[in-house]
Amino acid sequence: MIYDRQKHWQFLEDELKAEVDEFNEKLNTSASYMLLETAELFTAQFLSFNESGEMICKLSRKRPTPRKGEYLYCMTLHKELRNYKNWGDRTYGDLVKNKTNYTEAICIWMSTSNDPDFILAGFKGVDFEFAEWIKDTPGVVLVLGPNRPPYEYLAHLQQLVLNNHTLSCSMVAGMWHHLLIHSLTYHLFWRYKDLREREKHIRLQNFVSTYVLKVNLCLLQHLQIVL
DSSP states (O other): OEEOHHHHHHHHHHHHHHHHHHHHHHHTSBHHHHHHTSSOOEEEEEEEEOTTSOEEEEEETTSOOOOTTOEEEEEEEOGGGSSGGGOTTOBHHHHHHTEEEEEEEEEEEEEEOSSTTEEEEEEEOOOHHHHHHHTTOTTOEEEEEEOOOOHHHHHHHHHHHHOOSOOOHHHHHHHHHHHHHHHHHHHHHHTOOSHHHHHHHHHHHHHHHHHHHHOSOOOOSSOEEOO
16 A cells, blocks of 8 residues: 555554553553553563673563563662562552663563573663663562653654655665664674674675665565655
8 A cells, every 4th residue: 555645644643642542551550450460561680681781680480471572661660669569559650650760671582590480581672871770789670561652753754754855766775775784783793793603794784785775776565655
């Protein structure tokens, strides 16, 4: 399906409103209910950061755990609220208001632990400031819950849609070239420790760089926009 500018803008507006309404509903929901009944809230114990910068936590097997790839709002609370039994009738929004620090975190793996009552989980995307703040406090309790909607991202997309300037194919290709190479470079120097893997990744980077500069059209999957 092809959308014109106005329809695409309205689509983004409806999406933003739906996400805001859903998030506000979660903020007004009992935190204990989200933890024990709907599996939208999780408690974890921070252990450490590994050499890849992933935050390692311990979670109880007695309750549901986050899904892999799930974007979460991760926060620390004041001491009296670190035990969920002290939450009482507080809502998720009340916990957010009482946070002492926070970050976004993405669950990327899970594994067994030496304690059969717990599992280990790895999270990426943790802010540097949060990591520095928490790294010397192993054992601190973390609360992970629904992340806030991407307000800025959707608003930026709306601005792009309403922009009267036409983007040429070469400009679009140039933008995607920059984004792709930036992403590949990041993974090259931070993910691939093994030199052989790094050499293969360099060849991939060179291929993408050469190919994207030659083509004059970028195909965006799932949605076509008339610019």
